[in-house]
Amino acid sequence: MAEATIQVKHKIGLHARPASLFVQTANKFSSKIKVRNLTAKVDFVDAKSIIMVLTLGVMKDHEVLIQTDGVDADTALGALTSLIKNNFGET
Amino acid sequence: MREPVPEKTFIGIPASDGIAIGPAFCYIPAELTIPVCAAGTVDEEMTRFDMACKRARVELQSLYEAIEKRAGKEEASIFEAHQEMLSDPALEGKVRAEVEIGETVEQALVKATKELASLLAGMDNELFAARALDVKDVGHRILRILLGLPDTALSAVTETSIIIAEDLTPSDTASLDPKLTLGFITAQGGLTSHSAILARTLGLPAIVGMGAGLLEKVPSGTSIILDGRTGEMIFAPGGETIARYKQIKAKRESHLLSLKAAVEKDAHTANGRRVEVTANVGEAASARDAMEHGAEGIGLLRTEFLYLEDTQPPSEEKQYHIYREIFAVMSGRPVIVRTLDIGGDKPPSYFPFPNEMNPFLGWRAIRISLDEPELFKTQLRAILRAAVGHHARIMFPMVSDLDELRRAREIVEVVKRGLEVASVEFAGDVPVGIMVETPAAAVLVDVLAEASDFFSLGTNDLTQYTMAVDRGNAKVSGLFQPLHPAVLRLIRQTIDAGHAKGKWVGMCGELAGMTKAIPILLGFGLDEFSMNPRAIPEAKYLIGKLTDEKARDIAGQAMSFGTAAEIETYMKGVLALL
Known part of the structure; x- marks a missing residue:
């Protein structure tokens, strides 16, 4: 199992395009992936579910905790954190 | 004889500009009734679910393509999001759980949705809560397919009507026939709801948030007027009211045509003097937006966003690519790049800022660039390199002294020599100018002209520093008056002094985009008006209606008043007659 805490800097948070990209990325891996909103204190949800990720209400500057568990746990965690770090490919 | 129904006005939230006059059509989505029957095996039920989802995906894809053609990728993307919800494991999981305890897939789907x-609906943030409608929309689509019903959302509309509904889902709005829809009014929804956004993109007049009971008040077939500018719905309007609105509508439509014509041409005064109308821009995306609104260049490219979004200063390469991208979007049109303009009021995280009593009179803008030459040089190198083959200019913010300007220009020369020595390609002839936003600079334009190739007035700061007022302080913000005679005098003096030295003088403050100020500024002889892209069409249209002589008269008259309030009243009268 691997986990990481990271701050979402995107101006709309995990909503619309960023939320889609996050869920699409999670779905590329076989590991179980969970994510929670530390800032708004919302408990873990399935990172592969767009609806549940939206219910986290992650806004700009919120911190999320991502947990991955499975054969590709480290790669999955790396992919998701770098997606957020690179601001979802926007400059 | 029947009693005539009295005319009545209801008010909602104006969501999309425009006026519609016509019969109401009440859209009540049919409740899908689930037949009572025994559930099949779990596998049978789940296979039906999968098949229905597949079918829904095909429908959504064709909706996506239709909306992409009508309104563009961004508006259509909602149907991509709906496709994602179709394959959402949470939805499938909840449906399966219900089916496993013996429900039919229809019942399971209704519960899960x-x-x-x-x-989602229970969330505090309106943007997130609004997504509940998307989940319902998707659930409704799957259920409809499961029941073997066709996609008939709004096909019952057969004559041109104003659609009245409790709420419109993205699917509903997308299936509105543009030939038959004059506009729509909903009981629920807000400005950021998807249907409101789509209405604006399609240019369809709309009112949202009319409140509960709307459908009972307005039966289908009633004559109504929808005023998307004010949010007014007039029920059973009399002949006089209809005639009045028809006139407003015709006037508005011909005005829109003139605006469209103005956007497509470069701006000239009525007597043919060329005046540049450009945009204030903060990122590549808004440069595209600016072009669409008829910008003839960028009069102010803010570069702060590059410095504030990251935990370290932007590298030369990163800046180079972003500037290149923006220059390319503007395809040969002039772009004025303002060098870093930050201060202690909004410090970047990586930069140690002293604790300042008064950041607006403190260490900011060019003062920082001169103290941190490496940060400054990196930006200058990126601009000079990116400017190759483009029409770029460099502008320093917050200059208040000739020595500052000389030192900044010297650094530009040092950077150029460095690039030359390293044999890096760069544009050697980029004009370098300053923003006039301190009273000191405005008063010293003739002196600063020695080292400045052009001037651009920043009216927000100029007003703040001239009036000695913080616009963020509610106690005194009433004194923030960009049309104050003191500010206007400094503006006129700047333009006159710049022109006397043969320099180009533009303006990139908010004032440049205000219709109440444009005739005065035109009369002062301003060369360029740089503004928020959305203000451009109206500004170009207004400039085209005025001769220089007329503008000079207006400016002269305006300057004869002693207070901003008197000038505003006078300008209101002037604009009403134009």
Whole structure:
């Protein structure tokens, strides 16, 4: 199992395009992936579910905790954190 | 004889500009009734679910393509999001759980959709809560397919009508026939709801948030007027009211045509003097937006966003690519790049800022660039390199002294020599100018002209520093008056002094985009008006209606008043007659 805490800097948070990209990325891996909103204190949800990720209400500057568990746990965690770090490919 | 129904006005939230006059059509989505029957095996039920989802995906894809053609990728993307919800494991999981305890897939789907939608609907943030409607929309689509019904959302509309509905889902709005829809009014919804956004993109007049009971008040077939500018719905309007609105509508439509014509041409005064109308821009995306609104260049490219979004200063390469991208979007049109303009009021995280009593009179803008030459040089190198083959200019913010300007220009020369020595390609002839936003600079334009190739007035700061007022302080912000005679005198003096030295003088403050100020500034002889892209069409249209002589008269008259309030009243009268 691997986990990481990271701050979402995107101006709309995990909503619309960023939320889609996050869920699409999670779905590329076989590991179980969970994510929670530390800032708004919302408990873990399935990172592969767009609806549940939206219910986290992650806004700009919120911190999320991502947990991955499975054969590709480290790669999955790396992919998701770098997606957020690179601001979802926007400059 | 029947009693005539009295005319009545209701008010909602104006969501999309425009006026519609016509019969109401009440859209009540049919409740899908689930036949009572025994459930099949879990596998049978789940296979039906999968098949229905597949079918829904095909429908959504064709909706996506239709809306992409009508309104563009961004508006259509909602149907991509709906496709994602179709394959959402949470939805499938909840449906399966219900089926496993013996429910039919229809019953299971209704429960699952309701549960997930209410999770979203209960959220505090309006943007997230609004997504509940998407979940319901998707659930409704799957259920409709399961019941073997066709996609008939709004096909019952057969004559041109104003659609009245409790709420419109993205699917509903997308299936509105543009030939038959004059506009729509909903009981629910807000400005950021998807249907409101789509209405604006399609240019369809709309009112949202009219409140509960709307459908009972307005039966189908009633004559109504929808005023998307004010949010007014006039029920059973009399002949006089209809005639009045028809006139407003015709006037508005011909005005829109003139605006469209103005956007497509470069701006000239009525007597043919060329005046540049450009945009204030903060990122590549808004440069594209600016071009669409008829910008003839960028009069102010803010570069702060590059410095504030990251935990370290932007590298030369990163800046180079972003500047290149923006220059390319503007395809040969002039772009004025303002060097870093930050201060202690909004410090970047990586930069140690002293604790300042008064950041607006403190260490900011060019003062920082001169103290941190490496940061400054990196930006200058990126601009000079990116400017190759483009029409770029460099502008320093917050200059208040000739020595500052000389030192900044010397650094530009040092950077150029460095690039030359390293044999890096760069544009050697980029004009370098300053923003006139301190009273000191405005008073010293003739002196600063020695080292400045052009001037651009920043009216927000100029007003703040001239009036000695912080616009963020509610106690005194009433004194923030950009049309104050003191500010206007400094503006006129700047333009006159710049022109006397043969220099180009533009303006990139908010004032440049205000219709109440444009005739005065034109009369002062301003060369360029740089503004928020959305203000451009109206500004170009207004400039085209005025001769220089007329503008000079207006400016002269305006300057004869002693207070901003008197000038505003006078300008209101002037604009009403134009």
